[in-house]
Amino acid sequence: MTNMIGEAWRAGKSFVTGLNITFKEMVFRPAITVFYPDELDTVPAWFRGIPLLKTDLLTGEYNCTSCGLCVEACPVNVITLEWHQDPITKKKVADRYAIDMSRCMLCNYCIEACPFDALVMGMDYELCKVDPENMVYEMEYLLRLGLKYSSVAQPGPKAKKGALPPWVFHELTGATEEDIQDEAGFLGRAPQAKGYTPVLKAQYRKEETVVDQPPAPAPAKVEAKVAVAPAATPGMVPPDQPPANPGGTESGNKDGEEAE
Amino acid sequence: MEQAKELLVNMGPQHPSTHGVLRLMVKLDGETVTWCEPDIGYLHRCFEKLSEFKTYPQVIPFTDRTDYLAAITNELCFVEGTEKLFGDAIVVPERAQYIRVLLAEFQRICSHLLALGAMAMDIGAITPFLYAWRDREKMYSLFERITGGRMLYNYLRIGGVRNDLPAGILGTPTDGEDKADQTIWGFINYFDSYVWPQWEALVTDNRIFQWRTQDVGKLSAANAIAYGASGAVLRGSGVKFDLRKNLPNAIYDRFEFDIPVGKAGGDCFDRWIVRAEEMRQSSRIVKQALAWLAENPGETMGKVPRILKPPKGEIYHRIEGARGEVSCYIVSDGGTNPYKVKWRSPCFVHLQLMPLICPGQKIADVIAILGSIDIVLGEVDR
Numbered sequence: 001m002t003n004m005i006g007e008a009w010r011a012g013k014s015f016v017t018g019l020n021i022t023f024k025e026m027v028f029r030p031a032i033t034v035f036y037p038d039e040l041d042t043v044p045a046w047f048r049g050i051p052l053l054k055t056d057l058l059t060g061e062y063n064c065t066s067c068g069l070c071v072e073a074c075p076v077n078v079i080t081l082e083w084h085q086d087p088i089t090k091k092k093v094a095d096r097y098a099i100d101m102s103r104c105m106l107c108n109y110c111i112e113a114c115p116f117d118a119l120v121m122g123m124d125y126e127l128c129k130v131d132p133e134n135m136v137y138e139m140e141y142l143l144r145l146g147l148k149y150s151s152v153a154q155p156g157p158k159a160k161k162g163a164l165p166p167w168v169f170h171e172l173t174g175a176t177e178e179d180i181q182d183e184a185g186f187l188g189r190a191p192q193a194k195g196y197t198p199v200l201k202a203q204y205r206k207e208e209t210v211v212d213q214p215p216a217p218a219p220a221k222v223e224a225k226v227a228v229a230p231a232a233t234p235g236m237v238p239p240d241q242p243p244a245n246p247g248g249t250e251s252g253n254k255d256g257e258e259a260e
Numbered sequence: 261m262e263q264a265k266e267l268l269v270n271m272g273p274q275h276p277s278t279h280g281v282l283r284l285m286v287k288l289d290g291e292t293v294t295w296c297e298p299d300i301g302y303l304h305r306c307f308e309k310l311s312e313f314k315t316y317p318q319v320i321p322f323t324d325r326t327d328y329l330a331a332i333t334n335e336l337c338f339v340e341g342t343e344k345l346f347g348d349a350i351v352v353p354e355r356a357q358y359i360r361v362l363l364a365e366f367q368r369i370c371s372h373l374l375a376l377g378a379m380a381m382d383i384g385a386i387t388p389f390l391y392a393w394r395d396r397e398k399m400y401s402l403f404e405r406i407t408g409g410r411m412l413y414n415y416l417r418i419g420g421v422r423n424d425l426p427a428g429i430l431g432t433p434t435d436g437e438d439k440a441d442q443t444i445w446g447f448i449n450y451f452d453s454y455v456w457p458q459w460e461a462l463v464t465d466n467r468i469f470q471w472r473t474q475d476v477g478k479l480s481a482a483n484a485i486a487y488g489a490s491g492a493v494l495r496g497s498g499v500k501f502d503l504r505k506n507l508p509n510a511i512y513d514r515f516e517f518d519i520p521v522g523k524a525g526g527d528c529f530d531r532w533i534v535r536a537e538e539m540r541q542s543s544r545i546v547k548q549a550l551a552w553l554a555e556n557p558g559e560t561m562g563k564v565p566r567i568l569k570p571p572k573g574e575i576y577h578r579i580e581g582a583r584g585e586v587s588c589y590i591v592s593d594g595g596t597n598p599y600k601v602k603w604r605s606p607c608f609v610h611l612q613l614m615p616l617i618c619p620g621q622k623i624a625d626v627i628a629i630l631g632s633i634d635i636v637l638g639e640v641d642r
Contacts, residue, residue, distance in 0.1 A: 007467065010467040011467040011468050011471075013467070014465060014466040014467045014468060014469075015466075015468065017461055017462070017465070017466070018387070018462055018466060021458060021461060021462050022387055025391075032394055032397070043404070044404055044405045044408075044426075046408045047404065047408055048408040048409050073318075075314055075318035075319075075321055075322070105321055105325075105412070106409065106412075107321040107412075107414045108408065108414060108422075109317070109318070109321075109414075112422075121408070
């Protein structure tokens with residue numbers, strides 16, 4: 001009998017202890033809930049979200065050289081790569097670069113395998129799609145998502161050893177299509193021939209003219225721009241046009257150029 | 261008319277307290293279990309066969325997914341096994357070794373937190389489970405800062421670890437709770453000063469919880485050894501055997517820690533106590549590793565050939581994972597792919613204890629037993 005009373009006392013005591021702990025937790029401790037759809041949790045800069053394709057902001061070309069190392073490195077074979085060699089530029093052009101995100105396991109091997117800094121692990125973590133077919137991310141979509149990690153990169157193989165860990169390639173630059181510096185550049189542009197020199201847009205060109213002060217090269221540059229611009233017009237995509245322009249003047253410009 | 265004496269009850273495959281997709285077939289006589297058999301295979305992903313078609317580095321992300329609650333220890337097992345296969349050709353830098361141990365022990369705390377929380381929830385205490393998730397979330401944000409992934413890290417590499425620890429992740433020994441999700445020291449201090457005492461007061465000392473678990477699901481030491489149990493289940497039965505001490509892999513012989521052993525004959529409460537104690541021992545190891553890592557910068561990746569082709573041979577490597585003895589048997593035929601990978605998962609072995617322990621227990625105790633042996637179905641089926 002005394003044993004039962006003792007047990008009941010102990011049970012009641014532990015019950016009160018539990019209530020005490022939970023009450024303290026409720027009242028005196030900070031709340032840790034993140035109200036997800038309203039506020040997004042922050043992720044570290046090297047978070048492994050989606051593998052995305054990077055763009056060279058100088059010319060708008062994609063960094064990918066269709067070498068296929070990422071395809072080989074992928075343990076689950078989700079990367080599809082089809083390419084052909086351009087007869088004029090002698091460079092490989094990716095006809096199709098698709099990642100099946102429904103099977104991708106975000107292991108980071110493709111990023112580590114890439115020797116040209118063309119892939120980046122994005123920080124987006126909302127990967128849901130209503131239609132499963134949309135889980136195959138095509139090249140254009142990957143490039144568009146990867147634009148905000150892109151920068152004006154010097155072409156060539158990426159540094160293997162640096163201050164940063166080898167898998168921290170991306171800084172969030174927040175670039176948009178407006179930031180492509182080449183006049184003829186556009187998102188998803190195929191790699192250009194080896195000696196290609198980009199003609200920069202006006203706002204980017206200014207800095208260069210300040211750098212080389214001799215007055216003589218400046219007019220030459222303008223001439224070069226005039227010479228190249230019409231040839232490059234057919235390749236341009238609509239987003240390249242300044243959005244502020246009214247439609248009428250735009251078409252008028254085009255007409256004038258064609259007439260020339 | 262003949263009256264049926266026994267009733268066959270299916271628990272699962274989607275019973276919420278079965279820790280995954282498990283079907284337990286239980287024969288009941290009244291409320292007493294007379295027969296119990298687990299039915300597994302719902303999560304089979306062909307890991308072992310798949311590994312034969314992947315190169316050695318490509319297998320590492322798959323090992324994450326066997327026991328997804330303690331991914332680092334699985335990676336450690338495969339990576340160390342492969343390094344063993346290479347013999348002296350691959351030398352792992354010391355700093356990488358320390359990082360491995362640090363993360364493995366950190367992962368053990370993380371895994372045990374969930375194990376304890378899930379067991380408490382199985383028994384009916386939902387609050388500890390939420391507290392476990394609260395603290396695990398802090399650990400996961402630390403893992404995320406180190407490795408880039410929250411659960412499935414793919415962080416260890418053959419010959420080292422993928423990258424050094426990011427700056428500032430270690431913290432200083434004075435970091436308090438406010439830095440628990442930013443520095444490892446912060447979490448460890450928070451764990452020692454707040455989390456563990458809270459678990460102690462909330463669950464371990466709780467008389468009602470003790471009633472539910474003491475003298476339930478007893479497993480004798482002889483049976484535990486005979487059935488090949490390992491980890492907390494074996495130590496809960498009173499056998500003092502820990503691979504970290506008895507057959508140290510990595511650099512575990514450099515750390516000071518004790519092996520907790522159950523004293524009441526291997527019931528569910530013993531296993532609980534062993535797990536709770538182990539978390540504290542892991543925290544001790546983590547502190548020692550942190551002290552070393554703060555003072556010794558250096559390389560984290562040894563010299564490794566670009567294409568990994570281990571010499572012909574076979575290797576059996578066993579380590580102490582979070583749930584018990586994780587081991588792998590790798591056969592190499594000299595090519596880039598393993599010829600055969602056999603994975604020994606502790607949960608698979610422990611699940612086979614159910615037919616042994618359960619008969620004679622009450623139906624409600626089956627849940628307590630299942631919680632106490634802490635299975636992850638992903639590892640059972642692989």
